[in-house]
Amino acid sequence: MADPFGPRILIVEDDPLLSELLAEKLHGEKFDLRMARTGEEALESVKKDKPDLMLLDILLPGIDGFEVLKRVKEDPGTKHIVVIILSNLGQQSDIDKGTQLGAEKYIVKVSLTLSEVVQAVRDVWQKHAPQAA
Amino acid sequence: MLAVFIFISARHERLGRPMWVTLGVASVWAWFGFLYHLVPGLELARDMRVVSVMGIVWLAMSQLYFAGIYLGERVQYGKLVRRMQLAIYSFGAFLTALLVADLFGTRLIVGKLLFPADVALAPMAGPLFGVLVGYFVVCTIFSGTLLAWRARAGIDSSDRNQALALFISMTVGLTLGGTRFTPWYGFDFYPLVGDIGFPLFVFATFYSIKRYHLLNREVAAAQLFIFTLWTLSFFRFLLDTSAQAMWVDGGFFLAALVLGVFLLRSVVMEAKAQRELAAVAVERTKSEFITIAAHQLRTPVAALRWSFNLLAEGREQLSEKQRALVDKGNRAADNMMHLVNDLLDMGHIAEGRFTYAFAVGDLGDTVRAEAGLFEDVAKQKGVALDVSIADNLPAIRFDANRLNLAIQNLVDNAVKYTASGGRVTVATERSGEGVRITVQDTGIGFTPDEQSRVFEKFFRGSRAVHMSPDGSGLGLFIAKTIIEGHGGRLTFSTEEGKGARFTISLPTKPPATP
Numbered sequence: 001m002a003d004p005f006g007p008r009i010l011i012v013e014d015d016p017l018l019s020e021l022l023a024e025k026l027h028g029e030k031f032d033l034r035m036a037r038t039g040e041e042a043l044e045s046v047k048k049d050k051p052d053l054m055l056l057d058i059l060l061p062g063i064d065g066f067e068v069l070k071r072v073k074e075d076p077g078t079k080h081i082v083v084i085i086l087s088n089l090g091q092q093s094d095i096d097k098g099t100q101l102g103a104e105k106y107i108v109k110v111s112l113t114l115s116e117v118v119q120a121v122r123d124v125w126q127k128h129a130p131q132a133a
Numbered sequence: 134m135l136a137v138f139i140f141i142s143a144r145h146e147r148l149g150r151p152m153w154v155t156l157g158v159a160s161v162w163a164w165f166g167f168l169y170h171l172v173p174g175l176e177l178a179r180d181m182r183v184v185s186v187m188g189i190v191w192l193a194m195s196q197l198y199f200a201g202i203y204l205g206e207r208v209q210y211g212k213l214v215r216r217m218q219l220a221i222y223s224f225g226a227f228l229t230a231l232l233v234a235d236l237f238g239t240r241l242i243v244g245k246l247l248f249p250a251d252v253a254l255a256p257m258a259g260p261l262f263g264v265l266v267g268y269f270v271v272c273t274i275f276s277g278t279l280l281a282w283r284a285r286a287g288i289d290s291s292d293r294n295q296a297l298a299l300f301i302s303m304t305v306g307l308t309l310g311g312t313r314f315t316p317w318y319g320f321d322f323y324p325l326v327g328d329i330g331f332p333l334f335v336f337a338t339f340y341s342i343k344r345y346h347l348l349n350r351e352v353a354a355a356q357l358f359i360f361t362l363w364t365l366s367f368f369r370f371l372l373d374t375s376a377q378a379m380w381v382d383g384g385f386f387l388a389a390l391v392l393g394v395f396l397l398r399s400v401v402m403e404a405k406a407q408r409e410l411a412a413v414a415v416e417r418t419k420s421e422f423i424t425i426a427a428h429q430l431r432t433p434v435a436a437l438r439w440s441f442n443l444l445a446e447g448r449e450q451l452s453e454k455q456r457a458l459v460d461k462g463n464r465a466a467d468n469m470m471h472l473v474n475d476l477l478d479m480g481h482i483a484e485g486r487f488t489y490a491f492a493v494g495d496l497g498d499t500v501r502a503e504a505g506l507f508e509d510v511a512k513q514k515g516v517a518l519d520v521s522i523a524d525n526l527p528a529i530r531f532d533a534n535r536l537n538l539a540i541q542n543l544v545d546n547a548v549k550y551t552a553s554g555g556r557v558t559v560a561t562e563r564s565g566e567g568v569r570i571t572v573q574d575t576g577i578g579f580t581p582d583e584q585s586r587v588f589e590k591f592f593r594g595s596r597a598v599h600m601s602p603d604g605s606g607l608g609l610f611i612a613k614t615i616i617e618g619h620g621g622r623l624t625f626s627t628e629e630g631k632g633a634r635f636t637i638s639l640p641t642k643p644p645a646t647p
Contacts (some may be wrong), residue, residue, distance in 0.1 A: 015432055021439040088431035091481070092488045110436040110470050114442040 007052035007125050008032040012042040012068065013086070014060050018109070022055065026121070030078040039063025043071060046078050053125060054104070058094070066101060073102040082128045084121065089107045104128065140152045158195050162188030179246040179256055180236055186243055190265070196307060200279035203299070207286040209585050214279075221272060228265060232391055233585040235259070239582075245553035269311055277304040286582075355400040359393040416483065424480030430473045438466040468603045475607040476540075479590065483616050489532040489618050491643050496529050496568055497522040497538075497561060503540040504559045507548050515553035518544075523562040529641050531619055539615040539623075542608035543572040543635050549601050551576035551632070567621070573634040578627040587625060588613045622643040 001122045009031050011041040012081045013019035016037075023033055034049045045051070054072070058065035065085065072078045084099045090108040104124050109115065165185035172178050201218055204210060235243050243264050262611070280300035287293030366389050370382040441463040448456050480488040486527030505521045511518040547557040555575040562569055577596050579587060586592045591606040598604075609623075616623040621639040 015436065017436045018432065018439065021436065024443060025439075088428065090477075091486065092490055096490075102465060110431045110438070110473065115446075122422065124247045 007082070007129070008034065008049065009121070010034045010036060010042065010049065010051035012036045012039075012054060012056045012060065012065065014038065014057060017036050018112055022113065022117070024040075025118060029118055031121075037061075039065070039068045042068050042070045046072055046081065051081060053082045053084065053121065055084050055086045055121070058089050058098075059084060066097060069098065069101045069103060082124060084124055086117070135271060140505075158188055162192055169317040173246075175246045178245065182246065182256055183232055183235050183243045186265070187229055190225050190228050190232070193269050193276075193307070194222060196303060197272055197276040197279070200276035200283070200303075203296070204279045204283040204286075208286065208444060209581060210282075211581070215309075217275065221268075221275065224268060225272075231261065234490060246253060266311075269307075272308040273304060273311065276307075280304065304403065352397075352400055352404050355397055359389075359397055362389050363393060396647055420480045420483035423476050424484065427473050427476040427480060431477075434466065434469050434473050438463075438470060441466050472603070472605050475605040475611060478611050479607050482611070487614065487618070489535055489643065491532050492532045493528055493530050493617075496531065496570075496639075497524075497526050499531075499533060499537060500540060500559065500561045504544050505536050506541065507544050507557075511548050512558065513553075514548065516548055516551050517556040518548065518559070519556065520559045521561070525563050526561065526568055527563060527566065527641050529568055529639060530643055531639065532615075532643075534616065535615045538570075539612040539637070540570065542612045543637075546608060547572050547574035547576065547633070547635075549604075550574065550597055555632075564638060567638045568641075570637040570639070571634060572637075573632065575632040578629045578631055578633050579625075580629050584627065588623075618643070 002055065006019055006029075009026060011019055011022055011026070011033060013035075014037050019035060019037070023035060026033055034045050034051055036045045037060075039060045042054075042056070042060075043063070046054075056065045056069060060068075065087065069083055069085070072083065079102070081102045084105045084107060085103045086107045086109055087094070087098075088109050090111070095106045104127075105120060107120055109117075112120070162185055165181045165188060169181040169185060171177050172181055182282065197218060201214075231239075232243070235241055236516055240257075240259050241261045242259045244259045244262070248258040259308050277300065277449060280296065280303060284293050284296035284300050287296050363386070368387040370379060370386045373379040373382050441459060444451075444459045451459065478487065501520055501522055504518065505646055508518055529584075544557065544559060551557055551574045557575075558571070558573045560571045560573075577594075577600065579594060580596075581594075583594045588609050590610045592610075593604060593606040613623045616637050616639070619639055620643045621637060623635065625633055625635045627633040
């Protein structure tokens with residue numbers, strides 16, 4: 001069912017309703033999805049599922065999103081994963097920190113509609129997809 | 134009067150000044166009225182009485198002066214009121230001149246003094262004495278009206294009540310003072326009213342001081358001490374019999390006067406600094422609360438918006454009623470997002486965490502895109518939206534995210550508060566070295582009363598609330614903060630019922646960020 005040319009996406013989101021809504025929308029767009037609720041789960045899934053792209057929340061129980069991002073980008077085996085931060089922290093300092101740690105895009109959840117989130121995912125993926133695609 | 138003075142000086146320096154004048158005048162009135170009963174010789178006693186009457190004229194004038202300044206804090210009143218004030222001051226100056234003439238022998242206002250004070254209550258009334266009484270009555274009514282107006286224009290109930298307390302105490306004070314005129318017509322009305330009215334007046338004033346926490350103990354104690362010192366040293370000087378003693382006591386009085394003023398000033402300033410510190414602490418707690426609350430609301434608001442987004446995508450499967458409901462829900466969720474974002478921005482501004490990331494960009498594109506967001510809404514409302522961008526715009530450094538928000542807020546307001554058939558014009562042009570963006574509408578505009586408060590936090594005009602009930606009242610405050618953060622200026626001109634025009638002036642380079 002998943003789009004053969006689309007990325008495998010890991011959604012890291014602790015709010016059950018938000019993650020359900022995201023999954024519903026992205027699933028409808030035929031993306032291959034994996035879900036994680038905590039920083040620890042996210043790191044585990046990164047190793048196991050080898051996603052191409054990550055939608056990463058910052059405020060998570062346990063290890064926070066910044067730390068997850070840092071570890072993913074430090075590991076040569078996972079640093080190719082494209083990370084989009086999807087958070088409600090919208091301060092410039094947070095955005096700068098995310099970008100410095102290697103996130104491709106920083107989205108403030110409340111400011112975008114679901115379609116805009118999907119469009120942002122597509123745009124980022126188009127820029128970063130392996131050349132074969 | 135002293136109570137009223139404490140009441141005022143414990144609050145505002147600016148209001149304290151006219152009260153200083155009032156107090157000085159009241160002292161002239163009281164002292165010379167008092168001397169009238171003491172000095173030997175009918176001629177000198179009459180002169181004292183003339184000066185005391187002069188004090189009454191000035192007292193009436195200074196009350197009006199105070200009422201005007203107090204009202205000006207909240208309301209920009211029109212030319213008519215200012216002209217009336219000016220006319221009253223001029224007439225007061227005229228009466229003063231007549232009284233000075235009376236000192237030199239005419240008997241226009243204050244007539245002849247036939248008997249000493251312990252025999253008759255007052256000198257004879259001059260032919261123009263009635264004019265003076267009329268003047269006093271007009272002043273009392275006029276300043277009372279201004280104070281009542283101020284009470285009505287208060288921003289919240291405690292502000293209104295303070296103004297009301299001042300209105301009552303001052304107007305009652307002046308009216309009671311007016312009863313001092315009755316002995317001139319041969320009947321002393323004062324002990325009758327004064328004995329009941331005066332304690333009541335003092336009680337009411339002190340009650341309001343306590344009720345609204347306006348008493349600053351340090352200031353009040355310093356004032357009491359200084360006034361006692363002044364009064365004692367002044368009378369010591371007056372009662373001196375030898376020239377040598379007068380020199381010494383006069384010098385002491387002058388020194389006490391000057392040093393007392395300095396002491397009072399420093400105590401008042403100290404008290405003000407303390408109040409400001411306390412206010413800053415309260416403000417910080419408030420803005421922290423707003424930031425946290427708004428932040429916590431972001432997740433559920435995002436969930437609501439996204440739920441409605443998903444529902445709207447399947448709209449074909451919904452009944453017409455359900456579709457309308459989903460659209461309304463979508464709009465409500467969008468509104469909620471704007472409110473929460475405004476509150477969060479306001480919290481960050483208050484905490485000094487509203488930072489900017491400047492970069493060179495195409496301002497023309499930005500304005501076109503942001504104004505374009507409102508094309509559909511404007512079309513639905515039947516409002517024409519014109520956007521014009523000059524092609525000679527200079528390259529300019531700005532924070533795109535922040536500036537977008539400022540432009541959105543201005544265009545959003547313009548479209549929102551313009552009725553069907555109206556027009557909104559957004560123009561971007563070069564202005565000297567910088568850029569000028571104007572957003573002009575043919576909407577409701579602002580009333581003269583509203584104009585001074587346009588950029589205040591949470592302020593919304595009454596017709597604006599009527600036209601569009603939701604809105605945080607923060608949009609223009611945030612827009613102004615953003616423009617000023619770019620080193621620019623946001624100004625407006627308006628005519629009630631004919632529209633408003635907001636002008637953003639931006640320099641090519643924003644100020645260096647720390």
